[in-house]
Amino acid sequence: MPIFTGSSDSEDERTIHKTTKLFTRQRSIHSIFGGGKVADILLWREPKIAATLVIGVSLLWFLMEVVEYNFITLICHASMTSMLIFFIWSTASDFLNWERPIIPEVVLDESSFKQLARSFHVRFNQILAKLLDIACGRDPPLFFLTTISLYILSIIGTYFNFVNLLFIGFVSMHTLPVMYEMYEDDVDRVAGKLVRRMSKLYKKVDLNVLSKIPRGTVKNKKLT
Secondary structure, three states, rough: OOOOOOOOHHHHHHHHHHHHOOHHHOOOOHHHOOOHHHHHHHHOOOOHHHHHHHHHHHHHHHHHHHHHOHHHHHHHHHHHHHHHHHHHHHHHHHOOOOOOOOOOOOOHHHHHHHHHHHHHHHHHHHHHHHHHHHOOOOOOOOOOHHHHHHHHHHHHOOOOHHHHHHHHHHHHHHHHHHHHHHHHHHHHEEEEEEEEHHHHHHHHEEEEEHHHHHOOOOOOOOOO
């Protein structure tokens, strides 16, 4: 007996077509990312901060992977260069009547770190809960899609080291969400078509393969 029973294919298609959102989400992308400063940066609503982060991380990746700087050496050289610049600036300001450099007491306030950690904690728990829900087989098409995606990611991981994967992930986090927000309707339409095709494929597999697998039956035996 097939696992899928009940409504017809046409009814399923109409229902999926009306309700399908990427990863079956019900909230906006901004609210999914926490709705605060972190979400504003990831969605480029704070363009100066977002651009500074992307340029800074890209420069760091270039120095470590292309120039092949050691991380400790890079940090030490950057610190020495910064101290030298501030020393020359402070010394020259006394002779040239320049304004002395103003060093803020707190460069990054504590609330920013707390908000970032809270957002990461919430997102990690949501992803873990979603993966466990998918693993239980409640959404077979999404199960197969997730399995294939993880397999592709494992293949990609064999060609890149950890630093490159972190850089790719960082750039993706700063580009894919904002691009999805810009082309949300088109992406959801394509995602809906993909889900419908995978649902049909799974139904065929269920009808032709899974339903023909013999299942054990429990029979009541009379005691003699």
